[in-house]
Amino acid sequence: MELALVVAVVVIALFFDYTNGFHDAANAIATSVSTRALTPRLALLMSAAMNFLGAFLGTEVAQTVGEGIISTPSGRQGLVIVISALVGAICWNLITWYFGLPSSSSHALIGGVVGSAFVADGASAVLGEGVLGKVLIPAVIAPVLAFVVGAVAINLVYGIVGRERPGPVNRGFRYGQVISGGLLALAHGTNDAQKTMGVITLALIANGNLSADSDVPTWVVICAASAISLGTYVGGWRIIRTMGTRIIKMDAAQGFSAQGAGAAVILASSHFGFPLSTTQVISGGVMGAGAGKRVSAVRWGVAGNIVAAWILTLPCAAAVGALAYGVTRIFGTGAAGPIVVSAIGLGLTAYAFARRYRQGAPVPV
Amino acid sequence: MSALAGSIVDTKALLQTVGYSLLAGIGVTFIFSIAIFGFARFSEMGREDRSPSAVVFGGLAVLATIAFAGAIVLGIIVMTSK
Numbered sequence: 001m002e003l004a005l006v007v008a009v010v011v012i013a014l015f016f017d018y019t020n021g022f023h024d025a026a027n028a029i030a031t032s033v034s035t036r037a038l039t040p041r042l043a044l045l046m047s048a049a050m051n052f053l054g055a056f057l058g059t060e061v062a063q064t065v066g067e068g069i070i071s072t073p074s075g076r077q078g079l080v081i082v083i084s085a086l087v088g089a090i091c092w093n094l095i096t097w098y099f100g101l102p103s104s105s106s107h108a109l110i111g112g113v114v115g116s117a118f119v120a121d122g123a124s125a126v127l128g129e130g131v132l133g134k135v136l137i138p139a140v141i142a143p144v145l146a147f148v149v150g151a152v153a154i155n156l157v158y159g160i161v162g163r164e165r166p167g168p169v170n171r172g173f174r175y176g177q178v179i180s181g182g183l184l185a186l187a188h189g190t191n192d193a194q195k196t197m198g199v200i201t202l203a204l205i206a207n208g209n210l211s212a213d214s215d216v217p218t219w220v221v222i223c224a225a226s227a228i229s230l231g232t233y234v235g236g237w238r239i240i241r242t243m244g245t246r247i248i249k250m251d252a253a254q255g256f257s258a259q260g261a262g263a264a265v266i267l268a269s270s271h272f273g274f275p276l277s278t279t280q281v282i283s284g285g286v287m288g289a290g291a292g293k294r295v296s297a298v299r300w301g302v303a304g305n306i307v308a309a310w311i312l313t314l315p316c317a318a319a320v321g322a323l324a325y326g327v328t329r330i331f332g333t334g335a336a337g338p339i340v341v342s343a344i345g346l347g348l349t350a351y352a353f354a355r356r357y358r359q360g361a362p363v364p365v
Numbered sequence: 366m367s368a369l370a371g372s373i374v375d376t377k378a379l380l381q382t383v384g385y386s387l388l389a390g391i392g393v394t395f396i397f398s399i400a401i402f403g404f405a406r407f408s409e410m411g412r413e414d415r416s417p418s419a420v421v422f423g424g425l426a427v428l429a430t431i432a433f434a435g436a437i438v439l440g441i442i443v444m445t446s447k
Contacts, residue, residue: 057444133375138382145383149390156391160398164405172401179437190444257394264390271385271444272378 002207004335005079008342009203012086014227017196019093020105021051021231024192027262027282028185029236031255037177044236046178047185048229054189055225059216060273061191065198066205067212068130068273069110070117078206080328081116082199083338087345088112088321092313095320098352104277104313109195110135111317113202116325118318136314138274142265143284143306150261150288157253158293173252180259185232187266188278193228195275197221254289261285280306393436400429 028050029043038046066072073081089105089112096103110131117125161169197216200223204210210217250258262278262285269276283302290298327344328337403426410419 057441137379141379141383145386146390149386152387153391153394156395157398160395161402161405164402165409168405168408169401172404173397176397176401183437256397260394261386261390264393265382265386267440267444268382268385268389272375272382274378274382 002076002079005076005083005338006203006207006209008338009079009082009086010200010223012083012090012342013196013199013203014223016086016090016105016109016199017193017224017227018231019090020192020196021048021228021233022235023093023105024188024232024235024279027279028181028188028232028259031250031258031286032177032181035174035177035250035252035255037174037252037255038181040236043181044233046182047236048233050182050185051189051193051232052225052229054186055193055197055221055228057186057190058270059194059197059221061194061270061275062198062201062216064130064134064273064275065110065113065195066201066216068134069113069127071121071125071127072202072212073117073121073125073206074208075206076333077120079203080333080338081120081325082113082203082206084116084120084325084328084341085109085112085321086199087341088115088324089317091324091345091348092317092320094349094352096313104280104309106192106195106275106277107135107139107309107313108317109199110275111314112321112324113199114314115318115321115323119322119325134274138269138276139280139310142269142274142276143280146261146265146281146284147288147291149264150258150285151292152288153257153261154254154289154292157257161253170252173256176256177252177259180256180263183263183267184259184282187263187270189225189228190270191266191276191278193224194270196224196227198275200224250286250290251293254293257292258282258285258289261288277309280309389436389440393433396429396433396436400426400433403427403429 028047029038029040032038032043033040070081072078086109089108092108092112093103093105114126114131157173197220200220201210201214201216204217204220205212205214262282265281265285266276266278269281283306287298287302324341324345328341331337331340403422403424406422407419407426410416410422
């Protein structure tokens with residue numbers, strides 16, 4: 001019975017990881033494609049490969065998600081907590097996608113973990129210090145930091161090469177974007193793939209397959225790396241088809257500065273085990289590089305969306321995770337509850353996609 | 366209050382994250398801009414037959430490119446060395 005639940009956790013977690021790559025593919029490639037630094041096909045291949053490699057660069061974020069957010073649960077209840085958290089995160093992402101609300105997959109996952117653990121074992125199950133120190137405060141600081149780095153960097157660039165002929169300068173920064181875009185995809189892999197590794201590790205510890213202080217197993221790293229990489233590749237093609245003209249226009253120097261800022265902040269945060277919303281950090285870098293050139297060129301509504309996502313995502317995803325756990329308990333302590341909750345989540349996903357297609361609107365990614 | 370915040374938040378790690386991000390994000394962009402500047406000037410001086418200046422700017426561009434590559438490699442080593 002427990003083995004079936006562990007397999008369910010792994011499958012749902014990898015599905016979450018796949019959708020994360022699918023959803024975030026545009027972040028790493030958008031500026032490289034829009035400045036014609038890379039062709040869409042090459043940008044996509046590079047992004048998928050670098051996401052895969054990034055997942056192997058450390059496990060600090062995985063350890064934070066696995067051990068630093070909630071007290072490690074045990075037994076079947078622990079597995080149910082993890083499944084409820086995943087279903088809650090997926091459902092919240094789906095709700096926000098359907099209604100066009102700003103969200104963060106990373107914060108949804110952490111919110112789901114906190115909500116289901118809170119309902120299962122009470123407030124003592126939630127490690128308040130971990131949530132505040134490792135998630136909430138970095139969530140506020142990181143996008144602002146990326147904005148500052150992006151703004152300072154682009155001013156530095158214009159100060160150094162502003163009087164040179166634009167031809168060679170643009171060509172040079174387009175070459176640079178091949179590297180900065182690759183680093184950004186690498187950074188995305190380090191932070192986002194590790195969150196899934198953390199959740200799977202949490203389930204394995206809860207089930208007694210691993211001791212509480214174990215490292216993340218290699219097969220978990222490979223599976224998470226593959227899922228996010230595949231999601232990036234598949235999602236990217238959808239983006240190229242549906243979002244071709246919606247990519248923000250910026251020059252190559254701005255693209256380089258924005259990608260460099262995002263990569264620097266995410267890589268540094270991953271090194272110290274802070275699970276971030278990579279989308280929010282990259283948006284911060286893009287806005288900083290935009291504001292550095294002309295403040296009015298920035299779509300400040302994006303900043304409003306980030307603030308709204310800060311306020312909404314964690315508590316709402318926690319509520320949905322708590323609800324998912326509550327529903328599983330209606331069916332007792334067996335496997336029926338998690339199966340029903342997973343089926344409801346899957347059904348909602350299929351219904352939302354079908355309804356969107358019937359309405360004729362492109363699926364936003 | 367600040368002592369309480371300090372006990373909850375790993376201030377050292379947070380400050381190091383901020384420091385590394387600023388250093389890496391701004392530093393790498395600065396070095397790469399110097400490389401672009403050097404190459405642009407090298408190309409311009411070469412066209413104007415000002416060989417000594419072209420050599421100086423070419424050297425600057427090559428050095429900055431090496432420093433840029435070194436910074437990227439160092440970053441990857443730091444990432445994987447914990």
